[in-house]
Amino acid sequence: MRVASINLRALPEQRDLIDYAANLLGKNRSDFMLEAASERAKTVVLDQVFFSLDEDRFRQFTALLDAPQSTNPALERLMAVKAPWSTDKA
Numbered sequence: 001m002r003v004a005s006i007n008l009r010a011l012p013e014q015r016d017l018i019d020y021a022a023n024l025l026g027k028n029r030s031d032f033m034l035e036a037a038s039e040r041a042k043t044v045v046l047d048q049v050f051f052s053l054d055e056d057r058f059r060q061f062t063a064l065l066d067a068p069q070s071t072n073p074a075l076e077r078l079m080a081v082k083a084p085w086s087t088d089k090a
Helices: 012-024 029-046 055-066 073-080
Strands: none
């Protein structure tokens, strides 16, 4: 259940465009806007170059970085695919 309210004002053209896009996806305006804003927020957060951690979280972070990589068959298959623009015949 959603309990927080977010209010904003938009130009009629913006509202109409948002409604049209939401309708194309079978969503209402609120669900569409909340999903779009959340995805953009995640992108902004993940794009941060600098971040600070307390000592405990830094230890956890470095442990994850230092841990051996697990096998990823899907990634291995992807990396084995030759790029279509590659001229290498090997």
